[in-house]
Amino acid sequence: MSTPQGLREHEFATFKTATLENGMKVLVPQFIKEGDTVRIEVASGKYMERVRRGTRKS
Structure with missing residues (x-):
């Protein structure tokens, strides 16, 4: 899985896009x-x- 660095101040309230090994993009x-x-x-x-x-x- 590939994903950018998280935002510490919003660690639990917001999501970011991650690309899974199969190429699927999901919000995590x-x-x-x-x-x-x-x-x-x-x-x-x-x-x-x-x-x-x-x-x-x-």
Whole structure:
């Protein structure tokens, strides 16, 4: 995933555009950094959550 640097003062209130490995562009929260793994809702293409490495949801 590729995304610009976040704005610290608006870290949780605003979104920025990120380009996923497959070329899809999605809006993600400011705290998402380049290289993070995110979960996207397939039907709408909306950001759902950041996926932490080494943890798995059941």
